[in-house]
Structure formats: C-alpha cells, structure tokens
Amino acid sequence: MKARKGQVLVVAALAIALTILSVQSFLYSLSKQRITPQNDYLSEYLLSINQGSKHTIAASLINISNSGVSTNLASNLARWTAFLVDDYQFGTPIITITLETSSPYSDGLRFEWGATGTGISSACSDFNLSLSGRDVEVNWDYSVNITSKVTCRGEYTDLGGTSKRFDLIVNVYNEEEPCLADYVILHYNKTTTWENPTNLMDYFVTDYGNGTYMYSFTDDIDKTQIPVRIQVVDLRGVYIRVEQTLVEN
C-alpha cells in the first residue's frame, strides 16, 4: 500500500512538472516577436523604377524617330508616372520629371540627321523619385539618356573617265557603345535623285558583327562630290539618319 502511494506521488509530481513546463513553453512562444522582413527587396524595387524610366524614354524615342509626334515623350512619361503612383509596395512613390532643355536638346529630344557624317537620335530626362512609407524614406535623383548614333566615313577612287569606286564604313552606337543594326539602307546621289546601290553588279557589304558595316560599289558619276545617305534602325528600333559627302581619296 505504501509502495503504491509512493508511485502515485511520483506520477503526480511528473504530471505537475509537465504541466508547468507546457504552460511556460506556451507563454514563451506567445512572447516571441516574429520578424518577417518587409523591405528585403527595396533596392530591387528602386532599380525596377529606374529600369521602367529607361524603357519609357527608349520606347518614346523609338516612336518619335519613326515619324511619331514629339509630344509622345511627355505623354508616355505622364502615363508611366500615373501608373507608378498607384503602386504602394513600400509607400507612396512620387516621381517628378524634368525633360532636358539645354542645347542641343529641346523638350527632351535631340535629332541630328544632317550632312555632318554623324547622325544622332536621342532623348534625355531627369527624374526625382520620392518614396515615403513605413520604415522607408527615399529621395533619389537620377538621369536617363538614351542615344542612338551612327557615323559614316568614306571616299571614292577615280577609276578613269566617270567611273568611281566608293568605299564607306558605317558604325552604330547605343549610349556610345557599339551595337548592331536591325537594318541599314544606303543611298547615293548620282544626279539629282537618291539611288539604291544594291542593284549594282559589284555592290558588296561586310557586316563585322560588332556594329561596323563596310560598303563598296562602283558607278559612273559625272560629279566630284557625291552625297550618300545612310538610314539605320538599330536593334531596339530607333531610327537614325546620316548624310555625308564623299570626295576623292
């Protein structure tokens, strides 16, 4: 009888100890603060806004350089801003846009398609991003400049009589880095109209694969200064035109 009482006491003690431990454990788990990071992709979020601004400028330049109206830059940026304001992932984003107006830009745009041997299609704008929210305070100034450029260098060799052999090199750049062209169209001024040399027997083009294109062709032209016109659409779709007057080497 005494031995049984002892067993009961031990079991009771264990049960009480377990109850106390369970209560303590439960209270401890309730007291824990669960921290789930909320801002762990803030930097990526800011980069994506910068990326969106670049895409908006580039898309506008693609449109305007391909016969779109120049006001599309401002209207596309206004659409982007309105789209962004509705996004509250880290607070209310407010973006202020200032189109570049200092020369050679006008309303954020620059088109130099003259006879200088260099053609430029460019769009530029300054941005200020202000983000205010819980645990987040951002004020960021950044600038976006999208520039497609084409250069043309060339000359001709007098082959006797009026026959001339033309050699010219075209280079394509995006933001001053060599880039590929989607297509290049070459014309030369034989008399008073622009002619396409692709029909000539010895027309030859070399694509170096690095944004450099070399053209050569021969024709009978009774002039000493021969204008050529290069029209390029780069891989992102921006149109650029350049003219150059070729003279004898």
Place this chain on the structure above:
Amino acid sequence: MTKRGAVHIIDAFLASLVIATALLSTVQAPLSEIQPETQGLSATGYQTLLSLDESDSLGQLIVDENWGEIEQLLNIFLPTGLSYNLTVIDENGKRVNDRPVSNGGLRGYNIESVEYLLVVETRFCHLYRIRLQVGR
C-alpha cells in the same frame, strides 16, 4: 495518512517548480526570430522579374503573348522547389494572360506575392503590372 499524502504532493509540486524554473533560467532563448522560411520569397520573385526585364526578354514575350516561353524562363530563373503563378495585367486593369502561367499550380506552406511594373520598349510603350505569387 491523507494529510501526509497531501504534504508529499505539495513537496513534489514545489520540487518540480524549482526544477522547471532552474531549467528555464539556464536557457537564454531569443525573444525574437526571423522566419527563415518566408524570408526572401518576395525578394527572390522580384529579383527574377527584374533580371528578366533587364535582359529585355520579358516585355517582348508578353507583347507576343508567348506564355510557354515565360514559364520556361521562370522555371530556369526561380530556385527549384518554388511554385509560382504569374498574372499579367494591362494599363487598364484587364488581365492579359488567357491561361495560367505557372509550374503546375501554386502550392506550399508559405506564399508571398509581389507586383512588378513593366514598360516594354516598343513604339506603343506598353505598360503592364505583373503579379507573381511564389510558394514554398
């Protein structure tokens, strides 16, 4: 006898209380924890979308409505073991993808969602809101 039994029970109770208190006081457990399972799901999803956007592949695929290719890219870019579901919404709030873009449906104990604003470099300057739900 009954009184003695009751005294023993109280003894045992006090003893166990002392032991439990001693055990708890020796354990310096932190009062806060970062949940490793949910940490990074949103970031992983957002980084994936940013990478695809930077390579200029995502926008054109959406314009072309090439959902199969987008699924393949997400299968490559997202870590294995994650399930996802992607929804593309246009500027007017209309859903663009006419079929689910996912790797067999969203599943997992933890599910997080991110939204990515995408501008496509086309002459029409398409704007899309991409909602990516990621589960593990």
